[in-house]
Amino acid sequence: MNSVETLVAQIQGLSGSISDVNQLHSLLKQSEDFFQSESTRLASLLTELDPSIHSLGYLYILEACTSAPISKEQASELVLSVARFINLCAAEQIRLAPDKFTSVCKRFKDQVMLLEDPMRGVAPMLTAIRKLQLSTEHLTTLHQDFLLLCLLAKCYKTGLSILEDDIFEIDQPRDFFLYCYYGGMICIGHKKFSKALELLHNVVTAPMSILNAIAVEAYKKYILVSLIHLGQFSISFPKYTSSVAQRNLKNFSQPYLELVNSYGTGKISELETSVQANNEKFEFDQNLGLVKQVVSSMYKRNIQRLTQTYLTLSLQDIANTVQLNSAKEAEMHVLQMIQDGEIYATINQKDGMVRFLEDPEQYKTCEMIERIDSSIQRIMMLSRKLTHMDEQLSCDPLYLAKAGKERQRFDFDDFDTVPSSKFTI
């Protein structure tokens, strides 16, 4: 029978070549029950193993000892040892048992949260994701945990580093929803509104068969960010949105849709009435900060509109048109916008006139050409990806079986050809 000693010997002996590790993996899987029963005694074994060499064995033992509930004092210790393991372990070994690795990491996250010190988890989690994922296009279950820790620790920048990767492969729809939702919030925190819009848009339009709370909250934020960033919000959904979302989301977001309506009038006073009326609901949803940004974005939007129509306009006229209290206040707004590069203008303080200028960008610089070139390259890459995926899908037996079955009912002659026209998303 297996004993603790033989187990350690096996782990130490079989951690060299790939075939050895595979053999070890099957041995470990067989001793799953043993791990369960012996979980309390296993912790001491960890000292005999080197996490960078015996990663797989270490992982199994670590998983077993973390499964039992522990006290707060032990938690701190555990966090340390798991963080050490994550940093040292060999990626190719732990990828053999992704479930074990994920569960260890999730417990790690829970402990960090329990200690109310999310900052401690951020760096190890990032390493864990990088080690676990086969390519940067792969969305792991750990992504959302990492983003949550970033949010709680306010490490928005670290969070952004992972959001810059293009994600295409998804294991669990739920991971994807949370990844996009938390990701959206991190982008909002960093005022990267267009990226935030993209992520939230993905949640709202994702295929779903039942409505979930993540989508509802994402939709609310989507409305607000859309107003801040684009100055408008289209009530209608894109046609690929799931029917569940199309039917239900609006019912849950009435105060937000009212806000959209009052924003559409272009009048600050109406917007503020609407904000006042639903103040509690916004606060309850923890969106009050965003709502305030919506209000201040309206001043900007109105001033921006003036730059399209006027060459010169007095500060007093600006204040009157956009409903600011005084010329002084208008000056502050205009100044801020010039500083942020949102408008091009000069202020003549002598006679209180603002002269609006055209966008100085002439699209002649090397940087601009490079930007366009890289954009073209990217789009070519995406097109290739699309073609590749189309090809792959048209060879997928599962898809063919389904498509073929549906086809047969209508037209038997077409059965043998691949109905690529059916490939609509």
Add this chain to the structure above:
Amino acid sequence: MDAEDDATGQMIEDEEIYVNGGEDGDDSKRHRPIISGEQLDIEAYAALYTGRTKISRLMFIAEKCGNASMQLDALRMAYDEIKKGENTQLLREVVEKIDGRLGPNYGPDSAWADVVDRRAEFRKEKLENELNAYRTNLIKESIRMGYNDFGDFYFAHEMGQFTHVTSYVSKAEQSQDALDPVIIEKLRCAAGLALLEGKKYKLAARKFLETGPELGNNYTEVIAPQDVATYGGLCALASFDRAELKSKVIDSINFRNFLELVPEIRELINDFYTSHYASCLEYLGNLKANLLLDIHLHDHVETLYEQIRNKALIQYTHPFVSVDLHMMANAFNTSVASLEKELEALITNNQIQARIDSHNKILYARHADQRNATFQRVLQTGSEFDREVRAMLLRANLIKNEFNLKASRKH
């Protein structure tokens, strides 16, 4: 009561004299202009129409004019007209509105109503029987004729349902070779009205402009030639560009005949074309009150007027690099401040490419830099495409995932 009637009659006659003796020449003696700057002359107006439209137009005026004597006048004429027809329902309506104000002669005539109702019932039955007989005999031509009779009977009830008019007209046009010119012109008018109702002013204008002189007074149960000129002229003014206005309206010999019937419209179109905007807008202002009493046009007057005014503003600014707002305000008979607001709206909607120098009160044309705009658009389209494709790939993956999951659960 009688005295009051006489008084209004007197007033109308006075007006007639004034209008006739005023600016109109010999031509307008037969086809009097229905629209003038003064209060609408109901009797002359009503004389232009026959049948059901006369009644509904009169009742419409009665409802909208807000002038007691005019209202009663209109109702009286409507009552007389209904008596000639067979519609008892309408009579009841009118009587209710008159409310005894026109004396005992204009009360509910139940005897007449009963007779007419019975006659109508009888005729309906007869037609139905005939139709059934035809059907059993399976004579195709007779069935068609039977339906025609039936159709005539119900025709009156279907008026006002403009959505159907378009489809009927297009159906009828397909067999046009078999139709005589008068019918063709009638169809064009009907289509024009339907399009006007559907707010498709440009298409409506085209239809009215195509209408030929064969129409004459043949379609007065729906539309008078004067209306063709008014509707067509205003719609054209609101929706056509300069070139089209010149070629299809001003130079059109065909439409000129119609315009002669309503000199005001002719004048204001010419004013518009020769850029006498103040005079053109003045004409429009004078006509407005009466146009609002027109059963077909009243809903569209505001929109058409706004479009015409905007067009005038756009045309005025178009040839210039810079425009002095003071002079422009003079030309449009308005103040600089309100002109500035109007221009602001037009620029915001991208209808005028210009910017206002509010300091010096000058409008500067702004020639968009095509090159920069193209670059901007290219970059934007690129990033949109990027985003869309990625989102699509993601969705495809999610669907695939879910599908695979379902499939594996099944096996």
